[in-house]
Amino acid sequence: MTALQACLVGIVAALSCATIEGGWFGECKIREPVVTGFLVGLILGDVKQGLIIGGQLELIWMGTASIGPVAGLAVGPGGTIGTAIALSTGAGVEAAMAFGVPVSVLLQFIQSLIDTGYSLPMHTVDNLIDQGGQERKIVWIHWLCGIITFAFYWLLTWAALFLGNDAISVVVNNIPEWASKGLSAVALVLPAVGYAMLLNLLLEKNLVPYFIIGFVLAAYLGVSMVGVALVAFALAFIIYIERSNKTSILQHKLAGFTSTDFDDEEDEL
Amino acid sequence: MSNKAKPAHELSKKEFKTIFWRSFTLLGSFNSERMEGLGYEYALMPSLKRIWGDDEEGYKEALHRHMAAFNMTVAPSPFVMGISVAMEEMAHDDPSFDKESINAIKVSLMGPLSGIGDTFFWGIFKVVACSLGASFAAQGSILGPIVLLALFNIPNLLTRYYGLKIGYSQGASWLADMEQSGMMKLFTYCAGIVGVASIGCLTASWVGITSPLSFVISGSEIVLQDYLDQICPQLLSLLAVLGFYKFLHSKVSVIKVLCSGVVIAFVLGALGVIG
Numbered sequence: 001m002t003a004l005q006a007c008l009v010g011i012v013a014a015l016s017c018a019t020i021e022g023g024w025f026g027e028c029k030i031r032e033p034v035v036t037g038f039l040v041g042l043i044l045g046d047v048k049q050g051l052i053i054g055g056q057l058e059l060i061w062m063g064t065a066s067i068g069p070v071a072g073l074a075v076g077p078g079g080t081i082g083t084a085i086a087l088s089t090g091a092g093v094e095a096a097m098a099f100g101v102p103v104s105v106l107l108q109f110i111q112s113l114i115d116t117g118y119s120l121p122m123h124t125v126d127n128l129i130d131q132g133g134q135e136r137k138i139v140w141i142h143w144l145c146g147i148i149t150f151a152f153y154w155l156l157t158w159a160a161l162f163l164g165n166d167a168i169s170v171v172v173n174n175i176p177e178w179a180s181k182g183l184s185a186v187a188l189v190l191p192a193v194g195y196a197m198l199l200n201l202l203l204e205k206n207l208v209p210y211f212i213i214g215f216v217l218a219a220y221l222g223v224s225m226v227g228v229a230l231v232a233f234a235l236a237f238i239i240y241i242e243r244s245n246k247t248s249i250l251q252h253k254l255a256g257f258t259s260t261d262f263d264d265e266e267d268e269l
Numbered sequence: 270m271s272n273k274a275k276p277a278h279e280l281s282k283k284e285f286k287t288i289f290w291r292s293f294t295l296l297g298s299f300n301s302e303r304m305e306g307l308g309y310e311y312a313l314m315p316s317l318k319r320i321w322g323d324d325e326e327g328y329k330e331a332l333h334r335h336m337a338a339f340n341m342t343v344a345p346s347p348f349v350m351g352i353s354v355a356m357e358e359m360a361h362d363d364p365s366f367d368k369e370s371i372n373a374i375k376v377s378l379m380g381p382l383s384g385i386g387d388t389f390f391w392g393i394f395k396v397v398a399c400s401l402g403a404s405f406a407a408q409g410s411i412l413g414p415i416v417l418l419a420l421f422n423i424p425n426l427l428t429r430y431y432g433l434k435i436g437y438s439q440g441a442s443w444l445a446d447m448e449q450s451g452m453m454k455l456f457t458y459c460a461g462i463v464g465v466a467s468i469g470c471l472t473a474s475w476v477g478i479t480s481p482l483s484f485v486i487s488g489s490e491i492v493l494q495d496y497l498d499q500i501c502p503q504l505l506s507l508l509a510v511l512g513f514y515k516f517l518h519s520k521v522s523v524i525k526v527l528c529s530g531v532v533i534a535f536v537l538g539a540l541g542v543i544g
Contacts, residue, residue, distance in 0.1 A: 198468050
């Protein structure tokens with residue numbers, strides 16, 4: 001990897017870290033390995049392989065990303081660095097994961113230190129408000145926090161990939177058989193953790209039947225993701241129509257007194 | 270329902286755009302103490318200047334108000350910003366207005382809107398967008414990132430735009446209406462159906478834990494996986510997902526579950542038990 005390539009990969013890693021992606025781009029999902037894999041492929045001159053590794057990595061750790069304050073993997077920079085290593089050494093998705101997983105756990109930890117550190121300038125903002133007329137400085141503090149975060153991820157990735165280039169390829173080319181077996185098992189189990197995290201977010205008792213339906217359609221009948229999503233959408237649509245009729249009738253019956261209750265509440269606001 | 274007196278000054282198109290675009294930087298100065306507080310302040314600053322321009326003390330108070338701790342899924346947050354601007358206008362025009370209620374509304378919306386926001390944006394839009402995008406990308410197709418970004422960002426942008434619009438024009442009463450009629454709950458439930466069924470499908474198709482173990486008993490070879498498949502295809506994958514879910518559900522921290530999952534998988538894989 002040339003210095004320029006490492007530098008560009010560093011920019012991708014910085015743009016895809018959670019607080020920049022969510023802090024400049026409104027969490028538009030450029031952090032996902034499919035997107036970063038494409039960009040890294042573009043930089044390293046092998047778009048197709050970048051997409052393939054990114055796609056595989058996405059499937060492996062889709063659910064394990066950090067959600068807000070719930071710490072998981074820092075998928076943005078972790079995925080970027082992992083894919084870059086896999087591409088530059090000609091190794092597969094296992095190498096991407098072998099580096100990506102530990103890197104993203106480490107970066108998640110460093111990110112929490114950064115978050116703590118940025119509490120300090122908030123008090124500067126409080127003082128600036130009291131002084132008055134310092135809006136420009138307040139805006140600067142907001143952007144400066146992001147710029148420092150960006151620079152940190154950028155330089156760290158650059159240094160690791162450029163200076164560690166030789167060491168990394170030695171490691172990748174000498175993975176013993178037991179370790180590579182272990183890594184492929186990790187690739188099988190990580191998605192299970194991710195889907196469990198998503199279930200934990202969504203599942204309620206009355207949704208359990210739909211989990212079973214989705215599982216059975218795919219496991220026994222081999223229906224694809226699109227197929228299952230369409231069946232589920234149809235079921236959801238049926239239930240929506242059924243119940244929204246009921247709620248609107250109920251609402252109609254209750255309309256007499258609820259609307260007056262509401263007006264009172266509004267006046268208080 | 271919307272028979273309240275219109276404030277003398279109105280949110281201009283330009284100001285709407287300012288809040289809309291600035292809301293994208295909400296996490297830019299995320300910190301442990303105020304979380305998205307400064308990001309919220311940044312988005313609202315031009316509006317506060319317009320509203321309180323003639324009242325220096327009121328302006329400072331308003332700036333302090335919106336530096337308070339705020340944390341929410343980012344996509345629905347412009348809705349809350351719209352409410353805040355509308356309430357600040359009322360506070361300026363009506364001296365008897367209870368200014369505490371501005372932040373009270375913000376805080377009271379943080380929990381429920383994050384709950385709904387996480388369900389939709391992390392549980393459903395992301396899962397559908399990423400799994401479709403990944404299946405294209407894994408074949409080396411450029412459609413992967415395009416499909417992913419489009420599927421996620423269309424609802425993302427619409428929620429931000431209409432959230433800000435509705436938040437400003439109808440305020441918290443819109444949400445109360447949705448709650449009251451049970452529509453919000455129904456809508457979330459129906460979206461949950463798609464999300465949960467997709468995860469069922471993903472469990473069956475993209476975990477793929479199998480066991481290469483086999484035993485020789487009285488001369489005939491017994492392959493464990495054949496027996497497992499007779500019970501249920503993808504049995505080990507299903508058990509793994511449900512097992513991890515059980516730990517997460519009983520409030521074991523994500524990072525603990527994640528790290529122990531990786532270590533256990535690595536050891537079992539290296540020993541040749543799964544793979």
